[in-house]
Amino acid sequence: MSVTDAAVHEAATREPAARIVNDFAIQVATVNGSGSQTANLVLLRSIFQMGVPVSGKNMFPSNIAGLPTWYTIRASARGYIGRKKEVDFLVALNPETAREDVLTLAPGAAVVYDEPLKLRDLRGDLVFYPVPFDKIIGTITHDAKLRRLVRNMIYDGVLSRLLAIDMGQMEKALRKQLGRKQKALEMNMAALKAGYDYAQATFTKQDPFVIEPMNKTTGMILIEGNAAAAIGCMMAGVTFVAWYPITPSSSLPEALIDYLKKYRRDPDTGKTTYAVVQAEDELAALGMVIGAGWTGARAMTSTAGPGVSLMAEFAGLGYYAEVPAVIFDIQRAGPSTGLPTRTGQQDILSTAVLSHGDTNHPLLLPASVAECYTMAMEAFDLAEQLQQPIFVMSDLDLGMNTWMAEPFEYPTRPFNRGKRLDKAALARIGQFGRYKDVDGDGIPYRTVPGDGLPPYFARGSGHNEQALYSERADDYMRNLDRLSRKFQTAKTIMPRPEVELVEEGGIGIIAYGTSHWAVVEARDQMKGEYGVTTSYLRLRAYPFSKELDDFIDRCDRVYVVEQNRDAQMMSLLRIDLTPARVIKLRSIRHYAGLPIDGRSVTTDLLTQEGKEGLETPGSGLGTVGAD
């Protein structure tokens, strides 16, 4: 059982290592429910506080306690915050996985392990640091429960010593993590110090990995995408939230509830300017959002793939009755229940056309925590502008992992409430027809209950421009064609792609969402190591805008990088693009349930380009065995 998708390495003679500064990955392998999260976040945060770019990725089981969990912290002086597949420094505390965790390390890696696991004999090409965790914790407390909780701080202390992570930063990070829990703080500090002292007294540094202070994180924040999205939703003025618990989405509404409680109460009365309803299922959650959106509220829900499947029926109603709604899909690995705690970009195709009949939905594609924040706000504007459900396609990697970012900026644009009829507009357009295309952009005017303007009867059945029931062929087709026109309008107001064109006629890459970070790194690898330059277009929304056509026209061949088996975005591109552009497309896919990494993209792309001597691609075929 291992979480890695790197191959098992044969023992080989180790080269004497030079110092490797601020460019390596630490992996902590523990059992979930053992309280390792505090220790891991303290480790992450203290490196961050030393000014070193860092990212944290939690690979955890769909379980509450007792199954293996891995936390990877990557320090990267050059600022790469995507996943690095190779582990350089392992902390092996889980007897279940320790053996395979060690066998999959590259030669030269270092291992801190719980002494009784006796890992030293497994490999001759690694550096081993055995630590008697139970003996050390025995000197701090005899309370069994406390021992279990603070035991993990010992490895933070050991790593502080071995990797030269400043103890003062460790303490500061610990205080930040524990807040005012004085008793817990004291115990954890003691464990931290005991680990440090043990390492100082016992080990001679044999591995090359060190952290040295930098100034690359000044003023920055560390945040999870779901919290960032929650802040965006609050700033977007959400007034109605309905949700059903599901991994990896739940932390979004839960963070939102916390913020709303704090910042969205009437200061005089204590009454709330929002409502949050935990629905009976995702179907009801979207039903409630549609009901609220119909009355004019800024309404949202958040879910993952299985929830999106249930929402199909209401997504179609929202599309056809033209009701604003915002839906976050924190994608996880499917199909079916799949791997609830693993990541993927597997809902792209099904969400774009979610529900029966001729239906299509605009998608927003955030790649960063900053975009989780800004696109949350954009989603509410777009939902009201386009009068239809808008899906924000985040994923587990973005939503639940910790990312560094510049602090979010306060929004400067006021809400865009779309075409809400008012008395002036009514005078201008004459008679109100709820589904009449007055302006030629496919977007009609709408009224809401209680606004004193003409009412209408919303329905999912066939209707004419006056919102009256109709089965007439001309009414039906006029309406479908108008909806199609509206989708064309969407192309002009959705976020545009980010384009970096390096040269005419070369290799192009298209990616979206969290695949971006692997592409950023892969492009540098290909250029630096192989002299291969690439142009890049990062999609930020569907439907696609004209920049995409221009980009493909300027490239000879274009690799579409994504985290699913079936090349889902490429399928959408194939539907939209002309045959001359379609033939330029090639696919790079990653579907291990683990975040895509730069090296896999580099290897896959260069292999497809016919470069010899590269490791066989196939990152999607790695073993995953959490449960």
Place this chain on the structure above:
Amino acid sequence: MSTPAQPTPAPGKKINRIGLEPTAYRGSKTTLCAGCGHNAITERIIDAFYELGVDPTQVLKLSGIGCSSKSPAYFLSQSHGFNSVHGRMPSVATGAVVANRKMIAIGVSGDGDTGAIGIGQFVHLMRRNLPMVYIIEDNGCYGLTKGQFSPTADLGSKLKTGVINDLPPIDTCLLAIELGASFVARSFSGDPKQLKAILKAALSHRGTAMIDVLSPCVTFNDHDGSTKSYSYAKDHEEPLADVSFVPFFEEISVDYDPGTTTTVTLHDGSKLVLSKMTEDYNPTDKLRALRLLHETSMRNEFATGILYVEPDKPDFIDLLGLVDEPLAHLDESRTRPGKAALDEIMESFR
């Protein structure tokens, strides 16, 4: 519901207390079968809203899918309406009512829409005690798909094709009481007086008012084998009591003999007066209501009338602690926190 000033009626014109004529409460022409019980219910809904003087622009009409769910188009054309998806009206209503607490919501469902595809949402609507009137137009069959059994079809009842229903029915009133609905009634589309009184009381109640209205399907379920036929319902209806409703703006009539009536004061001050018929019935006694439903069901009878009322139960809006203005109408100044809030949040992530 507010009480506007009494307008001066124009001579010879019938108007209600807010100056509207009955036609202001009508909708488009029905497309249901001639003689359909649902049309009679539509007429009573129009009467109830007219007589109470409810402003139709302050009403939300909602429904699911089926014959029943078409009917909101046939009343209150000045109200916003939403004919949603099959069995899911409760969730749409929940979002709408929470987002605009000022509106009066009326939902029309059917026995399939509620008892089969929508039973899950129905259960949670009752449990939340969302303020709305929820009507089941109950004909024991799927009319729009040509007469298949619904979950309220009685055990042993027979389709035109001869198929016998061998599953017991769901009693939506029993279920609603168990689940927490604070106003539960049953009536019959062919009993205009009782139905109208119940509807008026339901509109004055604050909380979920669930009304199961037996409404024979003249096309598919009005034959001798059916316990939901006109003749069966007429013969086996057992009114609990004579329901009279006195709106808050009218004096209580002195006609009732105090020894044989029960008066329940509803949320808005209206009075529900039940005059004794077969027995004294206290509709605030939950266990008594459940027992009555079981007893009458064993006799293959329908107890009609107001079965259960809990006038002071907190509704879902009360529990949410919302500001007084509709959430849907709050503007940016109320819903986007200032820069200081964002700065404070950002600081917590440094």
